Structure formats: C-alpha cells, structure tokens
Amino acid sequence: MNLRTALPAALERNRNFFLSLLNASTTLSHLAQAHAQIIVGGYRNDISTVTKLTHKLCDLRAIGYARDLFLSVSKPDLFLFNVVIKGYSTNGSPRSSMSLFAHLRKNTGLRPDNFTYFFAVSASAGFRDEKVGTVLHSQAIVDGFGFDLFIGSALVDLYLKFSKLELAKKLFDEMPERDTVLWNTMISGLVKNCCFEDSVLVFKDMVADAEIRLDSTSLAAVLPAAGELHQLRVGMGIQSLATKLGLHSHVHILTGLISFYSKCGDTGTATLLFDQIDRPDLVSYNAMISGYTCNNETDSSLRLFKELLALGERANSSTIVGLIPVFFPFGHLGLTLCIHCFCVKSGMVSNPAISTALTTVYSRLNEIELARQVFDESIEKSLASWNAMISGYTQNGLTDAAIHLFQNMQTSKVQPNPVTVTSILSACAQLGALSLGKWVHNLVKREGFHSNIYMLQSGVSPSGVTFLSALYACSHAGLVTEGDRIFHSMVHDHGVEPLAEHYACMVDIFGRAGKLEKALEFIERMPVEPGPAIWGALLGACMIHKDTRLAHLASKRLFELDPENVGYYVLLSNIYSVDKNYPQAASIRQVVRRRSLAKTPGCTLIEVGGLPHVFTSGDRSHPQTKAIYAKLENLMGKMTEAGFQAETVTALHDVEDEEKELMVKVHSEKLAIAFGLISTEPGSEIRIIKNLRVCIDCHTATKFISKITGRDIVVRDANRFHHFKDGICSCGDYW
Template sequence: MWVLHSPQIIQPPISSLAVKQRTSIIAQQSINNTISINPTNNNPLIQSLCKKGHLKQALHLLSSEPNPTQQTYELLILSCSRQKSFPDAFYVHRNMADNGFDQDPFLATKLIDMYSELECIEYARQVFDKIPRRTIYVWNAILRALTLSGYGVEALRIYRRMNRIGVPCDRFTHTYALKACVVSESVTSLSKKGREIHGRILRHGYETHVHIMTTLLDVYAKFGNVVYATYVFDGMPDKNVVSWSAMIACYAKNEKPFEALKLFHEMVHQISDLSPNSVTMVNVLQACAALAALELGKLIHCYILRRNLNSTLPLTSALMTLYARCGKLEVAQKIFDQMDKKDVVSWNTLISSYGIHGFGMKAVRIFEKMISAGIKPSAISFVSVLGACSHAGLADVGKMLFRSMAEHHGISPSAEHYACLVDLLGRSNRLYEAAKVIENMRIDPGPKVWGSLLGSCKIHCNVELAERASSQLFKLEPTNAGNYVLLADVYAEAGMWDEVKRVKQLLESRGLQKVSGRSWIEVKRKIYSFMSVDELNPQIELIHALLVELSEEMKQQGYIPQTKLVLYDLEEKEKERILLGHSEKLALGFGLINSSKGQTIRITKNLRLCEDCHTMTKFISRFTGREIMVRDVNRVHRFRDGICSCGDYW
C-alpha cells in the first residue's frame, strides 16, 4: 500500500556534493568535437546534443546555461530515459527545481514517465504529489506509471479519487484503469471493479471507442469472464484486427478452442478489409494445439508462411507447441533447431514439450543446455522442468532442481512451484513427504498446492490426506465441484460408499455440478466434439455397437471394466454402459469408423484420462493395429500395440 509523502522531493541516493563532483568530472572530460559555449543561449545546442544521444555533453552545457527552456528540459528528460541513467535523471530534476520548472504540469508528466522507465516509482509519486495544478495529463501519467510498475491497486485508488473530486476523465484514463485491474492481485474484487469501470465508460459515451472497448474485452478475458467479453465484442460497432485477435485469444485461453477457430474462420472469410497479424495467429495456433488439430494446424502454418508472419519468436514458439501437442515432437524439435535466435520462452516451450510426452530426463538435459547457452531461466522454466520430472517419476531430480531455484538462480518459489513439487512427490507415492512440504511452506499454499495433494491422493487412494486436503480446498474454493468429485473418487476406491453418498449430497446441496467430460477429434480437417454419454451424434448407434463389440472381444483377453469409477448404485451392466459412454471412447469409436485404416487417431480430453479408458485404449490399439494419441489435461498418451508411452504412470 502506498503511503502519501510530504510534498518535498525525497533525499536522493547521492549527495549534492557528489553531484557537484560528478559535474566537475564531466567538465574536465575531453570532448571529441570542440563545443563553442555561448553564455547567452546554449538551449539549441543542448537540444541538438540530446537528439543525437550525447547526454553527457548536453549536461555539461546545462550547468552553464542560466535560462534553460521547457523544450530543453523535455529533451533532457527523454534522453535520460533512453539511456537508463538515474544519476543523470536526478541531476536534471534538481536543475529543474533550481530554475522553477519542477511544478510545470507538462514537464511533470515527462518526469513521471521518466521515473517509471527507470523503475523508480516512488520518485514518480513524489513528482505527482508536488504538482498543485494537476492537468488530466498529469493524472494519466501517474496512472500509467503505477499500472506499468504493477501497482494496480494503487492506480485504481487514484482513479477512484479522480472520479470522487470530479476530474474529467478521458479515454486514456479509462484505459489505464482497466489495465490496472489486470495487474492487480485480487481477481474476484477486481473483476467487479472492471464492471464498475465498464459502467463509467458507458456513462461517458466511450462505448464506440474501439481501443477502450478492446481493452475492456481483454480485462474480462483475463478474468475468465467469457460471457461479458463476448457481450462487449458483439456490441462493438467497429472492430479492428486487435479486437478480433483479443476475442480469439479470450476463447483460446479460456478452454473454448472450438469457438476460437470458428471466430477466426469468420474473420478471414467475412471481413475482407482485415488481415490477421502475428498476434492473431499465435492465438489460433493455441486453439489448434488445444484440440490436437494437426491437419488444420498444418493449414494455418502454410497460411503463416505465405504471409511471411513466421519471423516472430512468440509465433515460432506457438508452432512448436502445436506440433508437440499433436504428437509430432520431432517437428517441434526441428523448428527449434532452425531458429536463428532463441529466447527463454523458446527453451521453455521445448522443455515442456518433452515433459508432456514423458521424456523427463531429456527435458532436464535441455534445461541444463539452456543455462550453458547463457540463457537465464525464468520462473516458468522451473514450472516446465518440474512438470517434466513429475510426468516421468523423477522425484529426487525434481527436488534438486527445486532447491536450485533460490540457491543458484535467485528465484523465490511461488505457489505454482510448490504445487509442482507436491505433485512430483505425490505421484511418486511419497504423499507424507509432500504433506510435509506444505506444512513447511513460507507462503500461503493456496488451492493449486492443496489440489496437487488431493489429485495424488486420488491416484494412490490415501483417505487420510485426501480428507485433509479437501477440507482446505472446500474453504478456498467452495464452488469448485472438481474437489468434491475427487474426494468421492477416493472414498469409492476405498469402498467407503456411505462417505461417497455424503459427498454427493454435499455437492447437490450446494448446487454444484461436476465438469462433464469432453473430447475432441479431428477427422478430414474437421473438428468433432463429444460429451460423455452423448446421444446427439448421428452415428452414435454405430459407435456404441462398435464399442460393445470391442469390449466383448477384450473381455476374452482379460479386460475387466472398472465399474468402481461409476459413483452410482446401479447394476453392473448399467455401469458398463456408462463407462462405454465416456467422451474419449465415443471419440475413439468415431475415429475408427471415419478414418482410413492405419491412420493415427488423435484425441484431446478436457479432464484426466480415466483408468478404464486408458486400459481399453491399450486393448483397442492392439486389436486394430492403430496408433492412438490421447492428450488429457496432464500429458500425451501414445498407444501402440497394446502399450502406452506413459508406462501406466500418469
């Protein structure tokens, strides 16, 4: 929280004597070009030196200029920002104060921007506090500085103060306030704040302003409020490529990839005067990757190449993600190898690509190679490599990497990193060690950490720790039905049916519904979606008949339907029917019927692949001689000849 300072400029980190000594040193330095000093007016020469990047020489002349102008100070401030020089910036600021320019509203906006660029936000706030006649530009400057520095809550306090005292806001004010919502911490309260700003935007007549409405759309998208984002997008009378890209991104990043691709199709085929840019294509590729739509992704890749959009690093990383998630890991590796420049995002993408395929040690070696190449790992780098260790059962390697974060790379572990560590230990059936990690955390565990423990308890049927984790999750996420379902699954595995009934009643009493299983499959460049126990597909009878036939053949080979997964008091035959209605099985049956013999079948699932579907898919891959790729929420499963690439560890 910000504390208001007195309207005095706070003590600089360098003394006045040091400033004078530095100025003296500058004066004694040799200058390549002889400067003719005119004691009456050096302003034009100072301005010229600033424009050419000769800040030190400009400062030397400033010390002997008795009447610096507003334009001179403006160019000096901009030059200090460009050269990222705080001592010079503070020297210019002191000189302005000495000459009575420190309260000039125009120059105040430049000073605030400068201190923001130099990451000295407290100095920016001091400049703001000292200005008695604040124009809208001064208010906007401090809003922008606070927002860009990550002080969203403080920026929103400024915005609220402006509205309270009647400062007339313009389009920039509303835009910075909206962006402040995004960089703030409390999602729930600030989602509401975003709606309040939305109301003010409408009251002030900015609903036709494309930039403001696009920013508003982006705010709703980041908070996962797809309904509001769609409402804003549909209501925009004019839409530019940024608006379309923002809405496509909203769908792609909020688990609606199908809708993202439909909107892109509409943009390309119905809006003749708009050309998708690289940002658009990154989001489209993310949607293709989410659906494992390889053939459609290839078409998008060709489109990108034809329009010469493939030179940006984010787009290249998105292409790597597409091919990796569609099972074409070798293509992702080739794209990475051909990159002229590789940033940390590119390396992270490659690490996570190998991780989701279960190649944990390969991912670790790539991580080590990245460090050897001089690339500093980011927080996401550790999420990627820890996740890779988790999928491969490399618990001790993961623990070592976790310790190295703070010890060798200066990165404090976040809740997400702890969630990775808990998942890593939990999957390896080191559940009590994982629980100990949570007890010793220096930060609040949060739902991700407890969720990792509960998920591991489900895998290994640990009732005691599952109850401990779920009790925390019910407090933190009272409306998340998935937590109740996981606990019920643990009780069912343990044969505690009274407890299963109790959890189901609790779920119903709170009006919560479990997330329905949903799967997607691409056949002949078209995406088909299946819901669990889906009866709407025109081929559903044919699909059921095929699955029943395969199930009977598998039973003769030792397959036993895992009816314990059905949490209802039903006869075994009815439970088997429900199991055959799982969305991934329906998608698989559809793929077997509608694809060519020998062709790889690719399916995407929105939840974890259940044990029965995993077992049945292994059998089907052997019976049909087909390669089947299923990507669930955790990793990629490749089934060949009755064996899964995960080694039954997922």
C-alpha cells in the same frame, strides 16, 4: 552519460529541449539531473514537462518520487491524473489508482476520459476479483465509453483473468466494432482458461472475418490451444498462415510452433524450428527443453539446459518447470527428486509455478504424500497449485481428500476457476459420493460457469446439475427412497437424460446404504453401457461393506474399461487383504507388476561430490555396488552385535519372516547410507532424501548406524526431517 557536458551551452532551453532530455534519460539519476535542470530553467510549473517527467519516473518504478511531484502541482489536469493513475497500477498499487480515480471524479471539475477509464480498468485487474472492474464498466457506459475499443479490450481481458467467461463473451459480442487486439484478447483469454476448443473456434471466426487483420499475436495466442488439443491440422494451418503473412520467422510464432509440435510428439520438427531461430531467447529455450521433456527425451532436455547455462543465460522458473517431467506417462522419480533438490537449494522451490509442477508430477507418480508435502510447504499457494493438488487427489482416487482440500480452498478465500470445478465434478463422477453437490451447483450458478458455450467439458447441463446436486444430497444423507424418486422424476417428469454422473450417483446412493445387490440391479438395468465411474462407485461401496464377491465383479469390469488405472488394482488387493485372502491379494499385485503399473518403488537420493546418486530397493546398478553391499554386510554384523533386530511388521503379509528380513535389508535408504559412508570423509554428516515415509526397520537401523559410525545422518522423508545422532533420532521415534 554526463548530461551537463552533453549539452551545448548555446542550445536554447525551451520546452522541447527538456522533453527530449527526459526522453533520453534511461536511469533514475538521469531523471534527477534533468529534474534539477528543469527547475533551474524555470520549467517546474510547465505541465507538459512535469507530466513527461512523472511518466518517466513511473516507468523507472520511482512511484514515491512521481507522487511527490504530482502533489507539488497546484492544479493537475486530466493528462497528469491519467499518468499517475496508470503509474500506481503499473507499480503494483491498484488501490491507490482507484483512490485517485475516485478523487478525480468527486473533488475536481475534471471528467474522466477514455484514457482514464482504460487505465482504471487495467488497474482494477490487480484486485482479487472482478468486482471493481464491473463497477468501472458501468460507469464507463454511463460516461459514453461503453464501446471504446481500448476499454473494451481491457474489460474482456479482466473478465477472462477472473474466469468470468460469460461476462467477457457478452461484452465481446456486444461491441459494435472489433479490432485485432480485441479478438486477440478474447483468444488468449480463453486459452488461459483452458477453453482450447473455443479459442480455436474464435480464431477461425477471426480468420473468416475479412475486415480483420491477423497479426503475429493472433497466431501466437492460438498456437498453445492447437497444441493442447493435439490438432495437427490446425497447427499446420496456422504455420502456413504465418508463412503467407510473412510472419514465419517471428520468434513468438516459431516458439509457439516448437511447443505445438512437441505437444504433438514431433520433436524432430520442433528441433528444426528451434534451429531456425537466429538468437533463441530464454522463452524459446524453455519451450524446446519442455518439449524434449514431455516426449521423454531427457538427455536432449538436459543437454539443452546445460547449453542455456553455458550461454550465461539465467534459467528461470519456467525452465525448471519444463525440466520437471510432468508429462511422462510413468514419471521419472529420480530426475524429479534431483530437480526438487536443486530447487530447494536455489530457493526456487518457493516459486508457485515450480511447487505446482512438483505437486503435479508427484501426484502422477502416485506419490501423493510427497505432492502434499510440496503443496503444504509452498508459502504462496496459487490457484494453479490448489488445482494441481485437488486433481492429484482425484486422479489417485482419493475423492474425500479432494473434497476436503476444496473446502480448505474456500476457507482460504481462493476463487475456484473452471479447472477447479472440472476436477471436482470428475471427483463426483469417480465415486459418486460427494456431500458438496449442492454447494458446487451454487458455485457454478453464482460464478456463471454454466450454460456457457465456453467452458466446462463435463457436459452437465444446468438442469442436469441441479438434479445431480439433489442426488448428492441424498447420497450424503442416506436417503435411498428419496434419491430413487428424484432420479425417476428427473427422467420421466423433466425429460432430463441422465449422464454417467447421475448413474454413478445412484449407484453410490444404493451402495453407501449397503444395498449392494440393488446397486448391481440398477447397473444391469441401465439403458447405456456402464462406464468406469459406475463400476468405480460400486467398487467403493464394496470396500465400505467388505463385499469381496461384488468387488471382484466390479474390478473385472474396471480392468477391462480402464486398464491403466492402478488405483482399482490397489483397491481390490486391499479388499482381499482385509478378507485375509493373501494369495488373491498377492496375485492382484502380480498383475500390477506384470503390466508394469506398479507404484513407483521407494527410492533414496544422496548427493556426493556434487552428483546425485539414486538408489532403489535392492538396487545393484551402482558402479560401486560391491563395495556398498560389503559395507552393508559389515554394518549388519556390528549392528546385530549391538542388539539390532530386523523389524518386519510393516513388510508384506504373505512372505516368511526370513524372506522379509532379506527384503528390508536392502531398502534404498540403507544402500544410500552405506554409499555415503564409503564415499565421504569420516565424521562428516550424511544427508539423504527418501521419496516415501521411512520404514521402521530402516529408522531403527539408521539409529544404530549413527551410533556405530559416529556420523550424523539427516534423512528427509515424505513426512519430515529425521536427524540421527549417537543412536537417537530427533523425531523421538514418532513420524
């Protein structure tokens, strides 16, 4: 648009003219032209015109320009201050916002008003904790804005952003009046803190309040909670409410319902709703893609993803996260590796949401090393990614690693939230053995997570937590008698009913100290049925003290109570192996296999002609299987001639050497390399990705292959890159 020609020359250039000129400006260049006209027209000192211009500049992210303009005004009024305070904050400079706010209070005769406080509080959400916000809160109360709805909502939002649930709830309860936005803020904030049940409760309170109008935001905010809780009735109730309010075709609500039905396993209804959206946007596509993914409908998921790309829409990180099969009960390693590969290539892997999703899915696949690798390589570690890695360790039974990482998190100055604490407490319950009990307790106390109706599902009451931390301390210090005494005192003197965590902790105290019989006696005397946490604690102790008999007993119970948890089987099998009882160890692994709980086998990915090919060990499913095995046979002959000997040390203990040789010969990386050799140009580089650490036999074999074929072979394994060239590997045989 050429503003000069757009102007009828006769039009009078008054203030309204310049204001509408500014309103019509949509680019920085428009604003610069308008600014020039304002100067020429003699309106450079007109405060309302300058305020409007400053506002528009901030909106277009020209904060430097806006600041210069602000500084050129000799006596800025409160309006202009407010605009610039907001401008700094929306341009990512909360510090400048606060400096200007302080300057306004100290050095001008102006008094901050409700707008000023609202902008300042919003800006303070940009800091790393809620401290500045709380100071503003008290100042606002002093200045008489304690009950302002805008400021109140911004504060509730801020407290919830930093998981200060107690503070948010207190403020919310104390507000003399609550409007729709305040209610909505509370609900969505609880959802963000994974307090799903509470958010539904608050929503129900809101519905019950006849004075309060529900809007699309209210319904859209609570829908994720209904989905997470799999509460079909709640979700359908929201749906009929939406119809009653005439909001049923609102895109946010339809999208929310798609997520909801998908989470409840009903992709049929979700699909119908998706088809009702006139022009689905990226968020709607993402919801549907993720819905298909989490219901294991990979084909539909990929089909919709392609449809999205065909529309010319750019997939964002949420799209990819939705494609990553985080929800599959037994995962989908091949697909995950493909997506991982795609993310590395497109640079999206550095996105915190994506690395978090990859960390989570690898953890669930028991690929904890791959999970850790992704975590370590992510440059910007969000709270969610710390949580994912910690709970990954917890779920894989690696309690010590979970605690260790939790400590690292503390040194990295990342504030834990209730999700973190829940993970850590569940680690406590798992094997009982945490030295951090006291510390966790202090944290819970300091952060106000406890005695809070919103929050933690662990069911540990504050006084229960206090005892728990004391018991942890005993467990750590090996104070058996002391622990026994504390437990007794807790029950008899303080009337605290012990929870599974307390019992598990006691078993751990006895078990760690080698008093396994005493631990068993304790379990047998428990007034409640011992759960997995208790037997898990005993099993862990048996592992330390190599007590096969008790281990067997504990595992038997665990298999009954928690048959899906592969970790116990592995532990037991290891105990037998240590005892050199290979037939028993093998039979345990047999059970695992029979129940298809086996660890996902090693697999290798190679990309040829833009298509990923995934091989598992002994794989014969590839269309070119015959050629691949023939190539491998041919290679083995040449390798043996060149002095290659199969390495078998790392293979299973209980098979004959010849059989072992047969087994390693068809490891997935060898198949992938053989395929690479027959399907790519001679002399070109071969790149493969292996989900596990490459085994010594494959490593040696690859060195030979690189020499014999004259190919460079790059292997990315769970630990590192290996660059094979002319019979030598870049890792120096150390990995």
